[in-house]
Amino acid sequence: MTKCFFAIDLGATSGRTIVGYFTPQGLVTEEINRFPNYLIEIGKHFYWDIYELYRNIIEGLKIVGRRKELEVISIGIDTWGVDFVCIGKDGGILRQPYSYRDPHTTGAPEKYFQRISRSKVYECTGIQVMNFNSLFQLDTLRRNNDSALANAHKILFIPDALSYMLTGEMVTEYTIASTAQLVNAQTRSLESSLLESIGLSKQHFGRFVYPGEKIGNLTEEVQLQTKLGAIPVVAVAGHDTAAAVAAVPAANHNFAYLSSGTWSLMGIETQTPVITSETEKLNFTNEGGVDGTIRLLKNICGMWLLERCRINWEGTSYSTLIAEANASEPFRNLIYPDDTVFANPSNMEEAIKKYCINHNQPAIETRGQLVRCIFESLALRYRQVLENLKSLSPHPIEVLHVIGGGSRNDLLNQWTANAIGIPVVAGPSEATAIGNIMVQAVAAGQATNIASMRQLLRRITPLQTFYPEHKEIWDAAYLQFQTITQ
Known part of the structure; x- marks a missing residue:
């Protein structure tokens, strides 16, 4: 039986799942399934379909579960940056997440900088100002009295939301959080003063983790669906660019x-x-x-x-x-x-x-x-x-x-x-998936x-x-x- 790593790699237009394993000749990768990632336009807003992404991930896991010659060591997820999901007190997703391409953040940085200076934010985070950064998305939702944000118990970035759906564990992974313009570049953790400026606190986010840390095991529900065991989901570089640069x-x-x-x-x-x-x-x-x-x-x-x-x-x-x-x-x-x-x-x-x-x-x-x-x-x-x-x-x-x-x-x-x-x-052209697998391999002690x-x-x-x-x-x-x- 071949021991392999399962990489979930989601981009802004498509997603795929890949298995990778090492041989004396090097790294072998195999694409398991590939699927589109469509923007949903409704009510003058653009959303991601988090449930459809999850369904396709489960489908990839089911395919691997039927492959008796493969043994999955761990699972890792990377996606695009800045976007997030609001989770209610009962653990449910409050609505489909907005896409960073939604026009509701047009002019959002300028509105935010009327309260907190641009230089102060940059000095703290070192993140370039783009209207769709999570900081400005969240501030826009706050100003618009968005019901999902108002009732959010936790806020999870896209890879963290998907790992939550697989494991039931809520985390905030460092590389994906760093895209949000909410992380202090020096301390490399969430910055309380910026969170407070948009009515949030660190308690609104999951346990802070870094690449290579274990998030949790597949839930019993996922195990039954996929015919896989209690496989660990590892926090890889959750931001796809961080994963790609690793490779x-x-x-x-x-x-x-x-x-x-x-x-x-x-x-x-x-x-x-x-x-x-x-x-x-x-x-x-x-x-x-x-x-x-x-x-x-x-x-x-x-x-x-x-x-x-x-x-x-x-x-x-x-x-x-x-x-x-x-x-x-x-x-x-x-x-x-x-x-x-x-x-x-x-x-x-x-x-x-x-x-x-x-x-x-x-x-x-x-x-x-x-x-x-x-x-x-x-x-x-x-x-x-x-x-x-x-x-x-x-x-x-x-x-x-x-x-x-x-x-x-x-x-x-x-x-x-x-x-x-x-x-x-x-x-390599598959750098993101390879970087995902590399972090899993280091976490498993194979590198x-x-x-x-x-x-x-x-x-x-x-x-x-x-x-x-x-x-x-x-x-x-x-x-x-x-x-x-x-």
């Missing part, structure tokens, strides 16, 4: 990472928070990582741009779109990917076309032109953020590791290398620490390196890009 196959500290998916998250690893007037001005974030690290990073709008366009293109394959982009005219159109107009438009394709017209650019006429516009704009935005990171990093940045689904996009990887002027190393796991990954993972080309052309394009971001 960066870096040779040393002189690297930056780009976790490329719906969001692009570019950053470096540090041992202590980097909270200065410069990082505040640039709106960089200090999120919790594994093994006591801090992830100094910037959120960048990523494949969300293309994913939303593909809704109108009847599922045209990525390979077709990439070929069309490659055949189109270079630098004909550029956008600023992080402009608020691209946050959640009803029609992304039209939003991009309108943006180009409003910025005195030629009208986009073909699908290839639009996809090329997205890819080139992302590559140039990566350069902009990386230049800031170089000025903040305590060590040189010699290579950019691209991990996650975007690492499979050879065209974008090459253009990124061209834009930033240093090599890009792509892989010493994350550093040793990274060395293993570097040996066994097929990696592809892209070297910079056409420097003068990309330097000129960057100057063009800067004119639309000023």
Whole structure:
């Protein structure tokens, strides 16, 4: 019987369950089930379907339960950040959780900063100000007299809510909580003064845990449904980016990472928070990582741009779109990917076309032109953020590791290398699930620490390196890009 780890990896557009185990040759992973994660739009609000996510997780566990050759050692859950579930005194979920893309937090930071200064919040948390941070979501619900919040006995972030549904135990995992802008970056625990500012206390949250700690065992109900035993659920890096960064196959500290998916998250690893007037001005974030690290990073709008366009293109394959982009005219159109107009438009394709017209650019006429516009704009935005990171990093940045689904996009990887002027190393594409499994392996005593796991990954993972080309052309394009971001 093969002993394996069960990873639950949920993104903002899809989820999957994966089993992983170690052999003399390295790490073997197998996808068990994959499922969409749809936004529910009703009453002018956007919600996640927490019950459907749970149902699909149970389905994955049932499949493994029927696999007599597999023995599950533990289970770990990672998801996107900031969103949360309100739990009543009777233990029930009070309503479906709001999505961070809900427009109800538009302008929320400015309203909050009328009471507590922006600088004070950043000095405490080191978290970049984004309107959907949990701090502003909760303050918005408070101002709107939201009934779920008013009756909440506990507030659980998404991975913690799902682990609660599996185990009956309520926890607050450090890496996911750090995205909320409610954690003190120095003490690495919930900050009472910020909680009090929105009418909450630490008692509204579950037991605080860190990556590698046990949450609890599967409930008898789940055991009966899945035909599995009292398997422990482990607090991995609950935030998917923290899990992905754990799986960066870096040779040393002189690297930056780009976790490329719906969001692009570019950053470096540090041992202590980097909270200065410069990082505040640039709106960089200090999120919790594994093994006591801090992830100094910037959120960048990523494949969300293309994913939303593909809704109108009847599922045209990525390979077709990439070929069309490659055949189109270079630098004909550029956008600023992080402009608020691209946050959640009803029609992304039209939003991009309108943006180009409003910025005195030629009208986009073909699908290839639009996809090329997205890819080139992302590559140039990566350069902009990386230049800031170089000025903040305590060590040189010699290579950019691209991990996650975007690492499979050879065209974008090459253009990124061209834009930033240093090599890009792509892989692993399944970094988030691998990082999830790595933390479980350390917790189970199958590995010493994350550093040793990274060395293993570097040996066994097929990696592809892209070297910079056409420097003068990309330097000129960057100057063009800067004119639309000023």
